[in-house]
Amino acid sequence: MEALTASQRETVRRILTRMRDRPGPLLEILHGIQDHLGFVPGAAVPLIAAELNLSRAEVHGVVTFYHHFRHTPPGRHIVQICRAESCQSMGAEGLAEHAMRRLGVEFQETTADGAFSLHPVYCLGNCACSPAVMIDGELYGRVTPARLDELLAQREPSK
Amino acid sequence: MTTVYVPRDAGALSLGAEAVARAIARGADSRSQALRMVRNGSRGLYFLEPLVEVDSPGGREAYGPVSAADVPGLLDAGLLEDRPAGTGGPAAKHPLALGRTEDLPYLKSQQRLTFARVGITDPTSVEDYVAHGGYRGLERALSLDPAAIVQAVTDSGLRGRGGAAFPTGIKWKTVHDQAADRKYVTCNADEGDSGTFSDRMLMEGDPLVLIEGMTIAAVAVGATQGYIYLRAEYPHAHRTLIEAITAAYGAGYLGSSVRGSGKRFDLEVRLGAGAYICGEETSMLESLEGRRGEVRVRPPLPAVKGLFGRPTIVNNVVSLSTVPVILERGAEFYRDFGMGKSRGTLPIQLGGNLRRGGLVERAFGLTLTELLYDYGGGSASGRPLRAVQVGGPLGAYIPASQFDTPVDYEALSGIGALLGHGGIVAFDDTVDMARMARYAMEFCAIESCGKCTPCRIGSTRGVEIVDRILKGIEPGANIALLEELCETMVQGSLCGLGGMAPFPVQSALKHFPEDFRRARQ
Ligand SMILES: Cc1cc2nc3c(=O)[nH]c(=O)nc-3n(C[C@H](O)[C@H](O)[C@H](O)COP(=O)(O)O)c2cc1C
Ligand code: SF4
Ligand code: FES
Numbered sequence: 001m002e003a004l005t006a007s008q009r010e011t012v013r014r015i016l017t018r019m020r021d022r023p024g025p026l027l028e029i030l031h032g033i034q035d036h037l038g039f040v041p042g043a044a045v046p047l048i049a050a051e052l053n054l055s056r057a058e059v060h061g062v063v064t065f066y067h068h069f070r071h072t073p074p075g076r077h078i079v080q081i082c083r084a085e086s087c088q089s090m091g092a093e094g095l096a097e098h099a100m101r102r103l104g105v106e107f108q109e110t111t112a113d114g115a116f117s118l119h120p121v122y123c124l125g126n127c128a129c130s131p132a133v134m135i136d137g138e139l140y141g142r143v144t145p146a147r148l149d150e151l152l153a154q155r156e157p158s159k
Numbered sequence: 160m161t162t163v164y165v166p167r168d169a170g171a172l173s174l175g176a177e178a179v180a181r182a183i184a185r186g187a188d189s190r191s192q193a194l195r196m197v198r199n200g201s202r203g204l205y206f207l208e209p210l211v212e213v214d215s216p217g218g219r220e221a222y223g224p225v226s227a228a229d230v231p232g233l234l235d236a237g238l239l240e241d242r243p244a245g246t247g248g249p250a251a252k253h254p255l256a257l258g259r260t261e262d263l264p265y266l267k268s269q270q271r272l273t274f275a276r277v278g279i280t281d282p283t284s285v286e287d288y289v290a291h292g293g294y295r296g297l298e299r300a301l302s303l304d305p306a307a308i309v310q311a312v313t314d315s316g317l318r319g320r321g322g323a324a325f326p327t328g329i330k331w332k333t334v335h336d337q338a339a340d341r342k343y344v345t346c347n348a349d350e351g352d353s354g355t356f357s358d359r360m361l362m363e364g365d366p367l368v369l370i371e372g373m374t375i376a377a378v379a380v381g382a383t384q385g386y387i388y389l390r391a392e393y394p395h396a397h398r399t400l401i402e403a404i405t406a407a408y409g410a411g412y413l414g415s416s417v418r419g420s421g422k423r424f425d426l427e428v429r430l431g432a433g434a435y436i437c438g439e440e441t442s443m444l445e446s447l448e449g450r451r452g453e454v455r456v457r458p459p460l461p462a463v464k465g466l467f468g469r470p471t472i473v474n475n476v477v478s479l480s481t482v483p484v485i486l487e488r489g490a491e492f493y494r495d496f497g498m499g500k501s502r503g504t505l506p507i508q509l510g511g512n513l514r515r516g517g518l519v520e521r522a523f524g525l526t527l528t529e530l531l532y533d534y535g536g537g538s539a540s541g542r543p544l545r546a547v548q549v550g551g552p553l554g555a556y557i558p559a560s561q562f563d564t565p566v567d568y569e570a571l572s573g574i575g576a577l578l579g580h581g582g583i584v585a586f587d588d589t590v591d592m593a594r595m596a597r598y599a600m601e602f603c604a605i606e607s608c609g610k611c612t613p614c615r616i617g618s619t620r621g622v623e624i625v626d627r628i629l630k631g632i633e634p635g636a637n638i639a640l641l642e643e644l645c646e647t648m649v650q651g652s653l654c655g656l657g658g659m660a661p662f663p664v665q666s667a668l669k670h671f672p673e674d675f676r677r678a679r680q
Contacts, residue, residue, distance in 0.1 A: 023467065026449030030393075031430055062291035065451040068391050084602075085548055085595070086584045089511035090539065091656030118440050122435060122552075122602065123353035124392055126508030127584065128205035128517050137394045141173035141205075 001042040011036050012044045016051045022023070026052060026062055030069055038045050039070040075110040075117035077155050079103075080134040083120045086127035090142075098145040102152070115156045161239045164212040166278070169395040170200035170356070175226055182230035183211070183238075192239045200364015202278035203518030204265050206536075210414075212260055216244040221260040222253065228254060239424055262487035265534060270496060272504050274357075277364035283402040285410040288367040290451050294412065296483030300375045301420050308379035309335050312482060314490035316502030320357075321347050321438075321475030322550070322579045322655075324568050327482075329443075330472065333462035334380040337470035340515045342382035344373050345435045345447065345471045346479055347397070348389040349438035352551025354582030357506040357534045358476035360518060362389070362396040365480070366403035370426060372479035374417060375486055376472050377424040385426040386466070388443050391433055396579070400428050435552075435606040439474035439654050440473040442608060454654045475580070477506060496522035509535045511584035512544070514617045523567040531562065531585060542587040546671070548595075551578025552602050553659035555666035558594065575666065577659075591679075592671035595663040597625035603660035613648045614657025620644060621664065631678025638675055643666065 004012065015032040019025045029048060033040050040063050049056045063069050081096045096107070103111050103118055110117040126132035129141025135151055143151075162500050165180040168170075181198065187194045190196045202210060207223035211233075220242075222233060237249030250256060257263060271277075280287040288294065300308050313328025334342060346369065350358040361369060373385045389397055404426055407413045415423050417617035429447055433438050437446045441455035465471025481503065492501045501523035507530060509516050519525075531537070531544060538544050547554045549566070555576040557564065564570050571578050586595075598619030608613045624641045628634055645661035652658040668675060 024447055024449035027432060027446060028429070028449070031432070062449070062451055066434050068431075068433035085552065085598070086354045086510040086582075088595075088598070089584060089586045089590065120505075121392060121433075123351070123355075124355040125350060125359040125507065126173050127354050127356055128513075128584065129170055129173055129208075130511060130516075132173065133390070139169045139173040139395070141170060 004043045008037055008041060008044075009047070010048050016048065020051050025084075026059070027066075030063060030066075034069060038074050039072055042071065046135055063088060075114050077136055077152075078117050078119065079152070080119045080121040080124070082122070082124050082126070082130070082132045084123040084127075086123070087131040092132035094133040095133075095143060095145060095148060099148060102149065116152065160195055161196065161241070162195045162197060162214040162264050163239070164197045166201045166209065167198035167282070167395070167399070168208075168360060169393070170205055170360075171201050171208040171210070172395065174205075174208045174224065176225035179209045179211060179225050179230060182228070183225040183234070186230055186234045188237075190234060190609060192234075196228060197281045197337065199279065200264060200277045200282050201518075202260065203274070203360060204263065204515070205517045206474075206515040207257065207263075211238075213238060213248060213250075215242040215248055215420050216335055217242075217259065219260045220248050220251065221257040222250070222255045223257060225255055226252045226313045226629065256393045265515065265517065265519075269486050269520050270504050270508050270522055271642045272484045272493065272496070273368075273477060273505055274361070274365070274518065274520045275484065276368065277360055277483060280365065282366055283365055283406050284400055285367065285406050285412065287367075292487070293367055293483070294371055296486035297371050297375055297378075297412070297418070299486045300378050301418060301422075305335060305381065307512075308375060308486065313491045315485040315493040316490075316497070316500075317478065317481055317485065317493065318568070319475055320481070320505070322352070322476035322490055322577075324578070327474060327478050330474070331376065331379055333460065334382075334470045334472050337463060341384070342380055342470045343466045343470075344380070344385040345443070346373055346385070346387040346475075346476055347440060347473055348395070349443060350475050350476070350580070350611075351435040351438040352553075352580045352582055354551055354584035355508050355580045356510070357508050357563055357581065359396050359426070359517060361476055361480050362393070363399045366396075367407065367484055368480045369400075369476055370403060370407050370413070372482040373426060374412065374424050375482050376479060377415070377418075378422055378530055380470070380472060383423045383425065385424060386447055387426070387428045388431060388437070388447055389428055390431045397428060397430065398638075403528060404494060410575055416645055417516060434608075435602075436608045436654075436656055439656065442654075444471065444474065453610055456634075457632055461550055471621065477580075489589050498522070498524045498565075498567060501569065504564070505581050507535070507566060508582045509585070510582060511547075512538045512540055512587045513585045514539050524565050526565050527562040528585070530566065535585065538585065538587045540589075542589065543584050545588040545590055546586045546592065548584045548586075548663065549582070549672070550577045551582055552599060553577075553655060553662055554579050554582075555587045555662045556595065556670060557666070558670040575662075592667040592674040593625060593629055596667040596675075597622055597629070599660055600625060603656060607656060608654075608672040611651060611653050613651035614653075614660070615642055617648045617657070618660060621648075629679045634676055638668065
């Protein structure tokens with residue numbers, strides 16, 4: 001497990017101090033850490049456990065239970081493609097295959113140049129405009145493979 | 160000065176509403192035309208989004224679907240010019256002009272009670288909310304005895320819209336009757352069911368109605384703290400809710416003395432973290448407490464021993480947002496909508512392969528055919544519709560031969576289906592039902608909380624069995640095995656995920672056996 005950098009450690013400490021006294025704070029803390037660092041580093045677990053009086057195993061158990069929390073640094077952009085039924089009915093499978101081909105990665109992977117992480121998502125609440133995609137928290141509807149290419153190119157013009 | 164409405168709803172934004180808003184602001188500026196822009200919710204007519212509206216003496220005019228590139232033309236046609244009373248605006252002849260919004264057939268025929276303000280008001284303005292009838296339900300509630308509030312909700316016939324359809328008033332009564340040092344009102348805004356988006360639309364389009372509903376619940380049962388458990392996939396709703404909560408505090412509708420009543424109610428949003436099971440109410444409570452979202456064994460009920468061990472209301476966004484109109488207009492008014500044991504209105508969400516996807520709020524009782532064709536306009540692809548899935552990923556598939564079924568709790572359960580959160584996903588005749596069955600099992604395997612073996616292991620076995628069927632390996636024996644596995648999961652699972660994930664599989668086997676008898680490459 002990689003040690004935290006000084007600035008990562010400082011960030012984790014700051015979040016812990018701010019949130020530890022809230023009721024049921026662990027998820028809030030993990031969100032805070034991921035929002036700032038992009039992922040929840042394994043080396044943050046002992047710090048959190050000590051602060052909240054939990055065992056490391058308990059904290060680890062929570063981090064790994066939730067799909068949202070990442071264990072490694074993500075790419076510069078996070079691309080989520082909806083795989084759920086409504087989007088499937090409008091070609092989401094083909095769109096996902098296109099994305100994997102174009103980026104040269106599978107779901108849950110990051111491109112070698114660190115530009116894009118590709119993730120599946122199970123409904124974005126945009127089922128009236130399927131297929132749906134979310135990139136860095138921006139939602140897109142009726143996304144064709146060509147439109148996806150455009151959206152990716154807007155973010156990394158060199159690719 | 161003309162008022163223009165451009166939605167901030169995530170679905171509208173997903174189709175370019177932000178660029179449209181910017182183009183209108185820029186265009187007006189360069190023409191030195193004054194305008195007031197309201198970023199409203201969506202009317203729910205997603206086939207017309209981005210839907211731009213303009214105030215006019217005769218009622219709002221609608222234009223759509225508008226792209227940023229259309230904006231200069233619309234401005235040239237006079238979109239922002241003053242409208243003489245009684246006439247359509249000067250842009251009324253533009254090809255994107257749709258006439259008065261209220262007259263759009265898709266909207267005109269609806270009965271919007273819960274969604275009364277969605278798409279109409281500025282979502283985070285308390286002033287606008289009150290001007291459109293908001294907070295009258297709370298005013299009424301504050302004048303009543305708490306038990307009378309609970310009674311009104313019971314009498315309205317409202318059943319939980321999150322999926323389990325449990326009578327809301329009865330749940331509230333249990334919490335009301337508990338003696339405790341603290342009680343909670345929690346809103347289940349996990350909206351994990353695919354094909355559903357009514358919670359999202361409400362939270363983005365009229366978050367104050369949810370806040371009002373939760374406040375009424377708190378007053379009714381004596382709770383002082385509320386939490387909205389929101390799925391992490393909804394960042395737009397997150398921002399809107401926080402803005403609206405801040406505004407409600409600012410106007411004295413939340414805090415230490417709600418409207419000077421001396422009753423405290425504090426409200427906070429908590430984010431989920433991408434786990435479908437956290438929509439199950441006890442798993443949601445575990446998650447709110449900061450733990451793994453593992454389902455709790457009942458009893459005790461959350462209403463008796465819920466969040467942090469205290470009596471807790473858990474209700475869906477739509478259920479809570481329906482409470483204000485019940486208090487405002489009375490239980491009878493609400494109960495008079497609907498049929499049989501399905502009282503009131505239901506916000507139905509039309510998604511998937513339809514020409515006109517969107518939100519339809521009507522009294523219970525419309526048939527699938529009416530919804531899919533009269534509203535939905537048939538398939539988007541132009542091919543025949545073959546199946547719909549109602550009620551999310553755990554809902555049954557219904558074949559076209561049963562499209563005459565009314566969409567209410569009893570009629571759907573009569574054909575072995577369920578209403579769930581009211582989402583309808585349509586598929587055309589290119590759908591491969593064996594693959595959909597495989598997906599149902601795969602989804603269960605991904606999302607299982609891991610507590611029971613039939614759900615955790617069974618779902619993975621289910622995927623393997625369907626894979627063999629897809630390859631044409633001993634289809635007869637494998638179909639029998641799959642049926643048996645479904646039965647084991649239904650019988651041996653603690654909660655609805657493992658217990659209902661077999662429903663889409665069983666219904667696919669029953670209604671579309673031909674798809675399981677054909678080997679794929
Ligand atoms: C697997 C599973 C997932 C669920 N997901 C949700 C959900 O996302 N939103 C929701 O409101 N209810 C969901 N429910 C239903 C809740 O357990 C609970 O019945 C509901 O929140 C109660 O609120 P209501 O009575 O207002 O419907 C789910 C149930 C199960 C078994
Ligand atoms: S059925 Fe599945 S999700 Fe539900 S409690 Fe059991 S293992 Fe958890
Ligand atoms: S199923 Fe893809 S957005 Fe809902």
